[in-house]
Amino acid sequence: MHVALTGATGFLGLRLLRRLLDTHRSVTVLVHAGSGDALHRITRFFALTGVPESSLAELPGRLRVVETELERPGLGLSGRAFQELADGLGAIWHSAGSINLAGDLPELRRTNVEGTRNVLELAAAGRASPVVHHVSTAFVAGSRREGVAYEDELDDAYGFENAYERSKYEAEALIHAWSGEHRRPVVVLRPSILVTDLPPHPELPSHPFQVVERILRDARRTADPGGRPRVRLVGRPDGRLNLMQVDHAAEMMVRLAGRTPSGGVDTYHVVHDRDVPVPTIAALLERLVEVSIDLVATEPDDPSALEALVDFYPGLTTYLTHRRRFDDTRVRALFGSSAASDRVDLDYLWSGLVPRGLVPAGPPPTAAFPSARHA
């Protein structure tokens, strides 16, 4: 069965591609037209994470690169090229998306909702009725800060913390409508916040904590408070967030995709079994940006210039008040203890944010796809 993957150059997409190459002789990557040499970026990721030269040399023969415009009907391809692409597929992985938490809704809708619509159109056109594996996010649960979010829930009643969450919710709603209308299965994979302990590198895609670090650092520089300033952030000392190792998330997703779909929409929370306490995240930020963070119950009446700048970004302070849990009973029932992953702690997060040597000291984090086990 031939698979296509969108978003293969992304933080998650690269790990999904690595997993897919473990079991598929070739993969079609639907890359972002005009966004730079995708094959080179993919090859550099594999090289930097320890894949042997012999496997790297095989990549051009194992990847079929198709430049696409996700936001345009027909993915910006000619009618004929679109139909030929669709007819050659047994499965489509849709991981491309904008994760810009500060983006505005029209822009996010174009990439995340219209992009999903156009990928579904590809699936509808395919002669072999390819199965769609859609990468969503556990954060479609929106502004629900307490309690338990279940895999079968998709509800906008709580509102959303930012336009990104809303756009991902709308994409999932579209999938439900499409699946019902076309009577086609879709697997929806909802990871939590993805993290790595691989040190940052200019040739690797950034991950969400790198973005938060950059924003805090820029705010600190702009406000220029000197010393080690105190920053009062609205947050709960008993709050917690779910952070999942990106390599483990990719492994779980590919395993889940290997199951026979029910025929409708099968949704899975791909989350860590232990949440990270909010004070651990505050301690990480203190260490990274040399500030002292006080978690406070309400916004200060007299915010400093630094506090005002930090509060402006919709991807940090809102999440420090979260205490909800994501239920993943379905995944654990399928995979038992193999669904569990190592603890994500301060040291792990620190490793993924502080530049070091290029290649981690240990072995590469996952198999190096030396040869595909299936065609």
Ligand SMILES: NC(=O)c1ccc[n+]([C@@H]2O[C@H](COP(=O)([O-])OP(=O)(O)OC[C@H]3O[C@@H](n4cnc5c(N)ncnc54)[C@H](OP(=O)(O)O)[C@@H]3O)[C@@H](O)[C@H]2O)c1
């Ligand atoms: N990172 C997380 O913590 C996280 C958590 C939960 C869910 N997710 C979901 O996981 C998926 C992948 O996220 P990621 O972390 O891999 O993000 P990422 O590193 O920002 O990568 C995004 C990918 O999408 C592609 N893309 C973006 N805009 C596009 C467009 N207009 N047309 C075509 N391709 C486009 C990018 O291609 P170029 O690089 O060539 O632009 C890149 O390959 C997203 O759907 C996201 O919502 C991510």
